Amino acid sequence: MSSAIASSSSGASSAAAAAAGPQPALEIGGRFPVLRVADGQWYPAEIVHKRETADRANSQEYFIHYLDFDRRLDEWVGIDRIDVSNPAGTLESAGLDPLASSGGDKTRLTRHQKRKFHEIHHVPQSVEEMDAATAALEREHQELTKVKYIDLIQIGKYEITTWYFSPYPDEYGKQTKLWICEYCLKYMGLEKSHRYHLSQCEYRQPPGREIYRKGNLSVFEVDGKQRKLYCQCLCLLAKLFLDHKTLYFDVSGFLFYILCEVDRHGCHIVGYFSKEKDSPDSNNLACILTLPPHQRKGYGKLLISLSYELARVEGLVGGPEKPLSDLGKVTYRSYWEYAILDYIQSHPSCTVRDICSATAISRDDVQDTLHGLGLLQYWRGSYDLCLPQRTVQEHLLRILPRKPQLIDAACLQWSPLYPKSPKAEKRVRLSASSLEVEPGNRLHEVAVLHKV
Numbered sequence: 001m002s003s004a005i006a007s008s009s010s011g012a013s014s015a016a017a018a019a020a021g022p023q024p025a026l027e028i029g030g031r032f033p034v035l036r037v038a039d040g041q042w043y044p045a046e047i048v049h050k051r052e053t054a055d056r057a058n059s060q061e062y063f064i065h066y067l068d069f070d071r072r073l074d075e076w077v078g079i080d081r082i083d084v085s086n087p088a089g090t091l092e093s094a095g096l097d098p099l100a101s102s103g104g105d106k107t108r109l110t111r112h113q114k115r116k117f118h119e120i121h122h123v124p125q126s127v128e129e130m131d132a133a134t135a136a137l138e139r140e141h142q143e144l145t146k147v148k149y150i151d152l153i154q155i156g157k158y159e160i161t162t163w164y165f166s167p168y169p170d171e172y173g174k175q176t177k178l179w180i181c182e183y184c185l186k187y188m189g190l191e192k193s194h195r196y197h198l199s200q201c202e203y204r205q206p207p208g209r210e211i212y213r214k215g216n217l218s219v220f221e222v223d224g225k226q227r228k229l230y231c232q233c234l235c236l237l238a239k240l241f242l243d244h245k246t247l248y249f250d251v252s253g254f255l256f257y258i259l260c261e262v263d264r265h266g267c268h269i270v271g272y273f274s275k276e277k278d279s280p281d282s283n284n285l286a287c288i289l290t291l292p293p294h295q296r297k298g299y300g301k302l303l304i305s306l307s308y309e310l311a312r313v314e315g316l317v318g319g320p321e322k323p324l325s326d327l328g329k330v331t332y333r334s335y336w337e338y339a340i341l342d343y344i345q346s347h348p349s350c351t352v353r354d355i356c357s358a359t360a361i362s363r364d365d366v367q368d369t370l371h372g373l374g375l376l377q378y379w380r381g382s383y384d385l386c387l388p389q390r391t392v393q394e395h396l397l398r399i400l401p402r403k404p405q406l407i408d409a410a411c412l413q414w415s416p417l418y419p420k421s422p423k424a425e426k427r428v429r430l431s432a433s434s435l436e437v438e439p440g441n442r443l444h445e446v447a448v449l450h451k452v
């Protein structure tokens with residue numbers, strides 16, 4: 001926490017400043033240390049937007065972005081949390097949750113978003129022009145989504161602080177709190193409308209077929225084409241916790257898999273993932289979300305394992321749409337490490353191809369994971385899968401005791417809703433053949449079990 005300013009001294013000066021009388025309004029773009037209530041520390045931040053408040057003593061409030069940290073930490077603050085006497089430009093930011101950092105990868109548009117943009121704008125496809133167009137699209141996205149108005153949602157028994165802007169229609173989009181029906185996902189601006197709605201709503205589960213049930217957990221498959229309104233409401237809800245996501249209204253090309261905790265009152269949504277019906281990039285998952293009160297309980301990996309299980313039934317090898325968010329990366333990394341090491345443990349002489357076929361994880365993701373685990377070696381111009389027993393055992397000891405809760409294939413009742421188009425069939429064949437041995441690339445043929 002080297003750069004965080006001692007909260008006591010700055011806090012005192014700001015409180016004194018606030019007590020001294022009305023402050024001049026600060027300019028958008030100005031940079032100051034701002035007190036973050038979550039940890040009581042001061043961090044350099046930039047003013048992104050401002051608005052009048054009803055409170056006379058504190059007539060302006062400011063939407064600020066903590067420099068170099070993920071936008072989910074952006075928030076509305078009063079002048080009493082801004083140290084106006086100390087411009088923050090010289091401060092380094094450090095000490096927040098490392099995962100909150102937006103990191104070096106500033107361009108976080110998905111391939112789907114880029115493709116759509118290029119289709120609409122007929123952007124020439126040279127590398128420089130595509131980079132410039134992508135940067136423009138990123139700037140446009142930042143501009144459109146820079147201010148988050150909805151701070152809180154009430155869904156079921158949970159009041160949840162939101163992370164990002166979501167394009168709820170105007171009168172709702174500018175409210176500070178929304179009430180959302182946990183069954184049909186309809187949103188309301190008043191608590192009393194919500195109470196009335198609950199007495200009328202006939203939904204007690206997502207409007208689709210139940211494809212999985214084990215214990216108190218169920219998964220429902222909902223078709224975006226059949227249940228457009230429900231899926232649009234789901235996307236608007238999800239956008240509150242996903243920074244880079246543009247699917248809100250055009251949901252017909254997607255299927256949605258909703259994970260619920262079930263009790264005698266009904267099926268309570270805890271998370272979901274969406275999937276393109278016909279993904280040109282062999283993606284088995286487009287977006288994934290666990291609602292914040294249910295995060296870090298293993299539901300993310302459960303949903304990820306379902307996405308691979310469905311792909312396995314379809315005979316597909318693939319992965320999630322990239323790029324992943326910071327939380328997406330840690331969760332996928334954890335799942336991939338577990339799935340791959342679990343397979344290696346029972347197949348010590350396996351090849352990369354075997355791993356891909358057994359786990360349905362794409363070759364790139366298998367390769368990256370093995371590389372991160374130190375199980376790939378560069379040797380005379382090619383990568384070898386190298387499984388020194390001691391290293392493998394160390395990883396297994398670290399990872400396998402924390403066995404995640406994965407989908408139990410015996411409890412899954414699913415067959416694809418849509419038969420594959422001839423184009424998709426071709427892609428499946430191609431992705432299978434890309435796992436074959438390639439001349440000069442020993443990665444796929446060499447499996448070495450070294451005794452150390």
Ligand SMILES: CC(=O)SCCNC(=O)CCNC(=O)[C@H](O)C(C)(C)COP(=O)(O)OP(=O)(O)OC[C@H]1O[C@@H](n2cnc3c(N)ncnc32)[C@H](O)[C@@H]1OP(=O)(O)O
Pocket residue numbers: 097099241242285286287288289290291294295296297298299300301302320321322323324325326327328329330331334
């Ligand atoms: C293709 C895409 O959609 S990318 C976008 C991914 N979605 C998002 O970013 C939306 C917001 N985030 C989320 O909804 C959730 O965080 C998800 C879906 C990514 C993960 O869901 P969860 O239910 O929390 O997953 P789960 O409990 O299985 O595992 C979370 C892992 O992340 C780790 N993790 C979560 N938060 C943190 C953190 N702040 N610091 C360090 N590790 C963290 C957990 O320790 C756990 O790893 P482990 O099993 O190795 O201990």
